Amino acid sequence: MNPNCTxxxxxxxxxxxxxxxxxxxxxxxxxxxxxRLLQYSPNxxxxxxxxLVHPFFDELRDPNTRLxxxxxxxxxxxxxxxxxxxVPADIVARLVPEHAKKxxxxxxx
Numbered sequence: 001m002n003p004n005c006t007x008x009x010x011x012x013x014x015x016x017x018x019x020x021x022x023x024x025x026x027x028x029x030x031x032x033x034x035x036r037l038l039q040y041s042p043n044x045x046x047x048x049x050x051x052l053v054h055p056f057f058d059e060l061r062d063p064n065t066r067l068x069x070x071x072x073x074x075x076x077x078x079x080x081x082x083x084x085x086x087v088p089a090d091i092v093a094r095l096v097p098e099h100a101k102k103x104x105x106x107x108x109x
Contacts, residue, residue, distance in 0.1 A: 029056040049087050053094040061097040078103040 018031045033056045039045040046054070059065050060076055067073060077100040084092055084104075096104050 027056070029054070029058075032056070049091055049095070053091055061100075063097070063099040075103050076100070 018035050022031055022034075033051060033054045036046040036054070037051060060073065065073055077096045079096070084095075087095075
């Protein structure tokens, strides 16, 4: 808030826990991801790449995951060099699973 704007008193609103907002069957990983994406403070909010490596998406990195019709997943990790430019190597290693490194040939095996 603007520190120069002191004549208006904003109401103090208590945070509502995410587990009360979402259905009880919502996976805890999904609730955690949403809470990280919707952080009010930008320095606490996760980045897009951090969201991609969140455990909620681990199933997509599993080589045994199939579509509901039994087919393989489409190529999900065929990133272009400019898409991963500036992304730390440890995050790229978590993002692109070993079995998919051939989709993203410039990522070291």
